Amino acid sequence: WTSRPAEIEDVAELLHLEEEPVVIVSGRAELGPRALGHRSIVAPSTTAAASARLNDMKDREPYRPVAPICLEELAPSVFSPGTRDPFMLFDHQVNAEWLDRIPAVVHADGSARLQTVGQDNELLHRLLTAYHERTAIPVLCNTSANYNGRGFFPDAASAMRWGRACYV
Numbered sequence: 001w002t003s004r005p006a007e008i009e010d011v012a013e014l015l016h017l018e019e020e021p022v023v024i025v026s027g028r029a030e031l032g033p034r035a036l037g038h039r040s041i042v043a044p045s046t047t048a049a050a051s052a053r054l055n056d057m058k059d060r061e062p063y064r065p066v067a068p069i070c071l072e073e074l075a076p077s078v079f080s081p082g083t084r085d086p087f088m089l090f091d092h093q094v095n096a097e098w099l100d101r102i103p104a105v106v107h108a109d110g111s112a113r114l115q116t117v118g119q120d121n122e123l124l125h126r127l128l129t130a131y132h133e134r135t136a137i138p139v140l141c142n143t144s145a146n147y148n149g150r151g152f153f154p155d156a157a158s159a160m161r162w163g164r165a166c167y168v
Contacts, residue, residue: 008123012130014167015140019044021054022167023145023159026123036087036115037124039145039152041165042069043104050104050141057164059148065113068105071128071138072116078102078139079114088115102139115142 011022021043041057043050051066067088068079076082079092091111094102105112117124132138145159146152153159 009130045102072118074138
């Protein structure tokens with residue numbers, strides 16, 4: 001491993017150019033069954049292969065869906081209803097014009113378990129904003145940064161020991 005200081009905007013550039021998943025370990029871990037941004041694996045949502053790659057990384061069945069994170073202010077243009085949903089509690093339909101643009105997060109029925117990201121989630125909001133500026137896509141894949149069937153990574157060192165991601 002090598003390391004260098006990086007801003008979250010650098011991570012957006014890396015996601016855009018490399019199209020590889022990135023593990024985010026920031027601040028305190030969330031409690032509960034969902035990745036809400038402090039212990040997440042994020043990846044571009046622009047290919048169906050991204051979902052397969054994430055499921056393979058996590059030793060999950062290939063049919064398991066991957067959740068999208070989307071800028072809250074742009075969610076209604078991508079999802080229906082696209083209302084505020086910061087905890088991934090509801091399914092939203094992916095609007096027809098976005099189905100082919102974000103296939104990694106679209107379930108078989110055209111829905112997605114959306115997490116909207118507002119300015120109250122500063123890190124993810126900055127990441128999504130920077131990614132959107134580079135790609136015109138306000139959506140990334142998001143899944144829990146954890147060992148299969150176990151808790152979230154406690155720190156970046158544990159994610160690096162896991163060794164299934166190129167970037168932590």
